Amino acid sequence: MSKAFLASVLQESLDCTGVAANRAASALVDSIVHQLKTTGGFTLPSFGTFTVKKTKARKALNPRTGEPVKVKAGKTVRFKASPSLKKDV
Template structure:
């Protein structure tokens, strides 16, 4: 499912126009993004938790040549699914 399809599903379930649902979805995603950039975690009870994680510098390998490559430290986003989401998938 892509973002426009998700917005259409929200519009149908929440009795909103597609434009209103798209604005609401964009607002939610923007707030999650801003919270993660501030190093806050975002917990949606029953769904899961988004958190920022730090990856340390490490040595990788170039798959074409096999030579070692230095990979810089970086931040990434992790998602830990909640019990409700895990149960609905299994």
């Protein structure tokens, strides 16, 4: 799913202009990102939960050369589907 797809769905359902729908889609995505940054989690009822997890520094292999490479510690976003979404899919 892309932001353009989200904007087109909003445009059809709200019967608004493409510019307004694009602005609404951008605001929606920005607010989700802000929520993840500030609280570390975001839940959409009947869809699922997004959480921010810290990853440890580790060693990996370069697939092209096979040489060991150091990977820095960081953060990643995980998603857990709700039971109703699992049932529907």
